[in-house]
Amino acid sequence: MTGALQPWHWIVLIAIVLLLFGSSRLPGxxxxxxxxxxxxxxxxxxxxxxxxxxxxxxxxxxxxxxxxSSTAGPGAGSGTDSVPGLISNKDRDIPKA
Incomplete structure (x- = not known):
């Protein structure tokens, strides 16, 4: 078990987290x-x-x-707030980083 965390490692880690963040900030x-x-x-x-x-x-x-939307004609959209001629984000080709 050379690479695994031992129980005392967990205890030290929890103690450090409690000291850094405090018990009042941990729930948030x-x-x-x-x-x-x-x-x-x-x-x-x-x-x-x-x-x-x-x-x-x-x-x-x-x-x-x-x-x-290309065959649906003008004014067609997925909802009442859609604007004809605009491309939604899901239809846009976004380059991957």
């Missing part, structure tokens, strides 16, 4: 980490859904149009 820190993880999981799931949706569009026998 845990809440913000939990919210961040929830948002992260939601975004990952949306990316997976978009990726699987794009794979279905590119499959043989799939849709031949470039976007659903």
């Amino acid at each position: 820190l845990a809440k913000s980490v939990g919210q961040s993880m929830k948002i992260f999981k939601k975004e990952v799931n949306e990316l997976r859904e978009d990726k699987s949706g794009n794979a279905a569009d590119n499959a043989p026998g799939g849709s031949t149009t470039s976007s659903p």
